Amino acid sequence: xxxxxxxxxxxxxxxxxxxxxxxxxxxxxxxxxxxxxxxxxxxxxxxxxxxxxxxxxxxxxxxxxxxxxxxxxxxxxxxxxxxxxxxxxxxxxxxxxxxxxxxxxxxxxxxxxxxxxxxxxxxxxxxxxxxxxxxxxxxxxxxxxxxxxxxxxxxxxxxxxxxxxxxxxxxxxxxxxxxxxxxxxxxxxx
Numbered sequence: 438x439x440x441x442x443x444x445x446x447x448x449x450x451x452x453x454x455x456x457x458x459x460x461x462x463x464x465x466x467x468x469x470x471x472x473x474x475x476x477x478x479x480x481x482x483x484x485x486x487x488x489x490x491x492x493x494x495x496x497x498x499x500x501x502x503x504x505x506x507x508x509x510x511x512x513x514x515x516x517x518x519x520x521x522x523x524x525x526x527x528x529x530x531x532x533x534x535x536x537x538x539x540x541x542x543x544x545x546x547x548x549x550x551x552x553x554x555x556x557x558x559x560x561x562x563x564x565x566x567x568x569x570x571x572x573x574x575x576x577x578x579x580x581x582x583x584x585x586x587x588x589x590x591x592x593x594x595x596x597x598x599x600x601x602x603x604x605x606x607x608x609x610x611x612x613x614x615x616x617x618x619x620x621x622x623x624x625x626x627x
Contacts, residue, residue, distance in 0.1 A: 492527070496536040501548055504555040505529040507569040511576040512601040519614040523605060532604050547600070550593045554583075558593070561586050 491499050506529040515522030523529070536544045559566045562582035564575050571579065583594040605611055612619055 492530045494530075495534050496544060497533045497548065497551070500555070501551045502529060502533060503569045504551045504567070505532060507571075507576060508551075508554060508597050509601045509605075511573065511580055512598055513605050514573065519611070521611060521614060523601065526605065526608055526610055528601065528605055531608070532600055535604070547596075550596055553589075553593055554579075554597065558583050558590060561590060 491502055494502055497505065506524070509523035509528040509532070513523040513528065515525060536547060539547075555568045556566050558579050559568050559571065559575075562575070562578040564571055564579055568576060568579060580594055583590040585591075606615065609619070
């Protein structure tokens with residue numbers, strides 16, 4: 438009897454599959470809640486530059502961008518581990534700019550994850566939605582509650598943390614805080 442070899446489940450594969458599942462599970466029923474219209478459709482390109490501090494967006498709707506901005510600020514606050522924080526480097530805009538480059542199912546799942554964070558996760562900590570309107574300490578309490586809840590909420594929290602940290606620590610501006618001097622390819626040839 439031959440056995441079937443299952444593929445290795447790396448963290449990246451796990452997070453990608455989690456986000457794909459979120460796209461199918463969370464995006465559809467909650468999309469109308471997130472946009473404020475009953476249709477669930479928002480023209481991303483219609484976001485005016487500078488309106489409510491929202492830059493031109495490539496993938497997310499303005500409401501989703503504000504949720505992502507609150508998430509990244511909660512994960513990497515100004516004056517946290519380093520003086521520099523997510524808001525200082527425009528981390529949410531950087532993530533938005535890179536989402537179209539991902540597998541479409543993963544990118545759509547990311548939208549679903551943001552809708553879940555905005556509308557559903559605050560209740561895990563006994564807070565009122567939306568997440569993006571909460572004070573910093575309340576957002577932190579919601580993130581802790583998501584992690585303690587396990588299952589889907591914990592998976593969403595870990596995916597948001599992965600995206601936030603990955604895109605933050607690959608910025609040149611953050612290297613000096615970690616002691617990284619940059620890629621050796623940028624050094625002058627000897």
